[in-house]
Amino acid sequence: MxxxxxxxxxxxxxxxxxxxxxxxxxxxxxxxxxxxxxxxxxxxxxxxxxxxxxxxxxxxxxxxxxxxxxxxxxxxxxxxxxxxxxxxxxxxxxxxxxxxxxxxxxxxxxxxxxxxxxxxxxxxxxxxxxxxxxxxxxxxxxxxxxxxxxxxxxxxxxxxxxxxxxxxxxxxxxxxxxxxxxxxxxxxxxxxxxxFGMLEIRNTSIKGTPLTYILITRRSRFRSGTRYFSRGLDDEGHVSNFNETEQAVILNDEASKGPVSYAGDQGMQYEKLKAAVGQEAQILSYVQTRGSVPVFWAEVNNLHYTPKVQIRGVDSAVTAAGLHFQEQIDLYGDNYLVNLVNQKGREQRVKESYEQVVEKLVSSPTQQRSPNDNTSEKFNVIESKSGGSQFDRLHYVYFDFHNETKGLQWHRAKLLLQKLEQPIIHGGYFRAVDMPGGASGLEVRSKQNAVVRTNCMDCLDRTNVVQSMLGRFVLSRMLIDLGVLQEGGMVEDDQSFEHLFRNIWADNADVVSKAYSGTGALKTDFTRTGERTKKGAFQDFTNSTTRYVKNNFLDGPRQDAFDVFHGVYKPGNNHLGKSSIFADTRPLAIQSVPYVLAACIFLVFIGSFTRREATSAVWPLRLMMIISLVAATICLHFMVKHGMLYVNWPKLNTPPWAIEGFQDALTQAKKNPVMASLVKGHERGRSEARVGYMEEGKTRIE
Known part of the structure; x- marks a missing residue:
């Protein structure tokens, strides 16, 4: 044993x-x-x-x-x-x-x-x-x-x-x-x-049939990190925010309800329980995946709400993308690559790069574009015409999610389900009978030979909506095959289970989102209730604001923690006796700007609400408030203009684009008429700010 x-x-x-x-x-x-x-x-x-x-x-x-x-x-x-x-x-x-x-x-x-x-x-x-x-x-x-x-x-x-x-x-x-x-x-x-991930196990029933419903999301330890500091692909073919989500149903799983002691007698107890029930346990599961767009790209934090997108040449990413999809095909079979990013604006380049990579990997690629009233692409499908290569098992499906569902028309997401229905049915799901006495433990009846790999920009909010929709469809197919539901039946027909299903998937969305972005997911009101609500829209606003603060000012240390925990960065004793690697070595004048801003806002606030004697002079207080307001405006303008100086970057493995952007922002700050005289003469601080912890970030453990 x-x-x-x-x-x-x-x-x-x-x-x-x-x-x-x-x-x-x-x-x-x-x-x-x-x-x-x-x-x-x-x-x-x-x-x-x-x-x-x-x-x-x-x-x-x-x-x-x-x-x-x-x-x-x-x-x-x-x-x-x-x-x-x-x-x-x-x-x-x-x-x-x-x-x-x-x-x-x-x-x-x-x-x-x-x-x-x-x-x-x-x-x-x-x-x-x-x-x-x-x-x-x-x-x-x-x-x-x-x-x-x-x-x-x-x-x-x-x-x-x-x-x-x-x-x-x-x-x-x-x-x-x-x-x-x-x-x-x-x-x-x-x-x-x-x-690391999300796991829910519920003993429930559908249409009077008892069963165990399980949802597990597993987060990959490779290229793990935070939202803006871990994007896209690495040279080894690992993508950021890769998660595997498995939905499973177990029938006649009486062993999950009974007591089990230590491992030595566990199998014996399980067999006794199953014999008492007299029915074999049926196990059915379906797997979906999500992961960042597999090209070399980044979003550069600069305190703007929407960071600037940077993408390296597509040709440079083909080899690494090939490694990624080779692994995905070996593990899951055919891959249906569902892309939900916008086809216009800042996300357009990410969408186009993804399509170019797929076209370079598959042999004899063909495209099928389906327009709608507003855009030229409601769908864009890329597949191989010949089918002679391993990568011809990739099937790219673009869906214009935002345009199709705008105006709270969330039901239109089902257009994607209609597009994927036959591939999902053909790809199947895993089904087995539990055989505790057998050599493998499971007697396999059918296997899943295809997977849907979904992504949006973050692989969070839009991805969650689509994955829960596909999960519900596959679960209905499972229960129809088991005879629990009649042909044409859907799990939402059982309102009690539908409520359970929606909340588990919404919890899953929150866990995955919090691990990557720092907050719960957006649009979970739709996942929980089936419709968009004002309360849900306000919660999305709150989460979006919190994400902005965390992603710009708090995620650097989180990224450092991931890198140390997984051995991407290994602390050594090279810096013993030197200044701390975590020390802030920016010029003091640069560091002081946020504090001056906070002090000025405080003075304006105090001046606005302070009671004063009727006979006291008003002009000194008003003058103080005017000066504070002007100083606060200058500080805020400086921070926005030179935002990269105030992002809390990772200090152990600082991204190359962050090093370059930081240096450029520092050079520009020295040209500011007010700041120039304060920064000038701080050559030591300037040198350390440019080379100190930023250069240390190059010490990467390959």
């Missing part, structure tokens, strides 16, 4: 080591982490000289920062539901265990820890001790259940894969001087794969 992660781990600590053991499995080896070196080893001997400090739900990983290594443990996790008898947990709290007995305080070290703690605390993280939640049911049916859980996990969605590297290296006999080149299978039970 494959080793599963321990459900209970005791942590013992001493000045020389940490020791991790499972009290429910006394025969298992103990994992020892030497202090302060971080060397790992397994031992069967009793550990002496240490005291028990805590019991944890699992080891999240181990990470090396500037001065020390830290073991991250999961202190508390809450159960969220069962899938096939396996409890799924959501991470609630974690703890950092330093390897040095006496913590060495350093500004950068403290900053790294703070970034990581904030990221982990705000992240929706899930895990299971016996079920691979990183893989969809179809991939699970192809897995070798004799392998440990972490080896079955999907590399893309194994969120803590980098910080588990030390344990995985020890397992594979590469863990430093104590591994001695031998594999250490005893480590398997300490490696716990964790998924």
């Amino acid at each position: 494959a080793a599963l992660p321990f459900r209970d781990i005791n942590v013992h600590a001493s000045t020389s080591h940490y020791a991790f053991s499972s009290p429910s499995t006394p025969s298992a080896q103990t994992l020892v982490v030497e202090r302060p070196s971080g060397d790992l080893r397994l031992t069967n001997d009793k550990i002496l000289g240490s005291r028990r400090v805590s019991a944890v739900a699992g080891i999240f990983g181990m990470i090396s920062l500037r001065l020390d290594k830290y073991i991250i443990v999961i202190n508390k996790a809450n159960p969220v539901g069962r899938i096939k008898g396996n409890m799924i947990y959501k991470v609630v709290t974690t703890e950092f265990l330093p390897l040095r007995e006496r913590a060495l305080h350093d500004a950068d070290e403290d900053r790294y820890i703070s970034l990581l703690k904030d990221l982990i605390k705000s992240s929706p993280l899930y895990f299971s001790y016996g079920f691979d939640i990183t893989s969809c049911f179809q991939r699970q049916s192809q897995s070798d259940l004799s392998n440990p859980l972490w080896q079955r996990a999907d590399e893309r969605f194994f969120w803590n894969r980098f910080i588990q590297s030390d344990f995985i290296d020890l397992r594979n006999g590469k863990g430093g001087r104590l591994a001695q080149g031998r594999e250490q299978p005893g480590v398997d039970s300490f490696i716990l794969p964790v998924m």
Whole structure:
């Protein structure tokens, strides 16, 4: 039987080591982490000289920062539901265990820890001790259940894969001087794969038929980041904001309602439960994906509400886009590439670049344009005429979403569904019968051989509306095939389930959006209620405003946290004794402008509402308010004109276009008649602002 992660781990600590053991499995080896070196080893001997400090739900990983290594443990996790008898947990709290007995305080070290703690605390993280939640049911049916859980996990969605590297290296006999080149299978039970995303499990019914409804969205760890600092494609074929969303239905899943103890007797209990019911469990699932437009592009923050779009030459992106779609075809089969960006305005170049890449990849491409009353393209379909290449399994479908649904005509989004109906039916969905006693665990009846890959600019709001619409259609087809619904029936005919369905998909939209943009999704009132409302429009305004603030002033540190957590940037000790890498090295005059603006606004506010004696002079107060108002206007104009100086850029892997834009903005600021004299003579500050943390951002771990 494959080793599963321990459900209970005791942590013992001493000045020389940490020791991790499972009290429910006394025969298992103990994992020892030497202090302060971080060397790992397994031992069967009793550990002496240490005291028990805590019991944890699992080891999240181990990470090396500037001065020390830290073991991250999961202190508390809450159960969220069962899938096939396996409890799924959501991470609630974690703890950092330093390897040095006496913590060495350093500004950068403290900053790294703070970034990581904030990221982990705000992240929706899930895990299971016996079920691979990183893989969809179809991939699970192809897995070798004799392998440990972490080896079955999907590399893309194994969120803590980098910080588990030390344990995985020890397992594979590469863990430093104590591994001695031998594999250490005893480590398997300490490696716990964790998924970032959204997961809902509901025991419900449709038309009186009980079932378990599951929605899982898995976020890729590759090219992860924030909205404006992670766009498009990288050289390895990974795209930003890539998510796989799986909708599953399980019938006769009585094991998900009964108690399950430790992994050793789980299968036996499950078989007993199924025998008592006398019916086999039917599992049906459908997968959709989303991801940023696969070309080299960016949106450059400059404090304007709509940043400027930059796109590198399409020819330079063809190789990387080919790597991306090669992986997508290998994993999912035919790809229907649904593009929802606008065909006019600032988004037009992104749309056209996407189409050019597809045309270069497929052989003998043909286009079919369908106009409407307002535009020349309601639809634009690009497919191969010959079908002789691997990339001919790409089917590009452009839909003018904004133009078709403007004026709150959201029902017109179904025009896209009509276009995709036959490809979706032909692509099928995964269906299997659960066979706990079998070698694979699942007896496959049908497979999904095509996927719909949807994108808009952010792969959030428009994408969410379309994915929920396609999810509802496929779910209706599933239930018709099962005999739960009659031919022609739809899940919305059951109002109780329709309410559940809408809210789960809206929750999914909010989780995906918050992870990328910092706020909940827009247009979720339509997803929840089926119509646009004034309250929903106001909520969209609030979210849009919050996004603007976060994306310009708060997302730099978030991006740094992603880069450190996934090993894109590895803190070293090269800067010991030097100024902090996170220090603001802009000239003081540049830094002071927002504070002067805030002070002037405060004075105007105070002057407007301050009570005064009837006999007191009015002109001094009015003069102060006029001067403050003029100064505030000058400061605001300066900030808007030189916006790139006030964006909170990532300081570890600063994008090249940000470095160039920052330098240009600083040069322009020196030409300002008021600021020139203040900035002049600040050559040291200027040099550091241009070269300091910006140049450090070039230290990228490939």
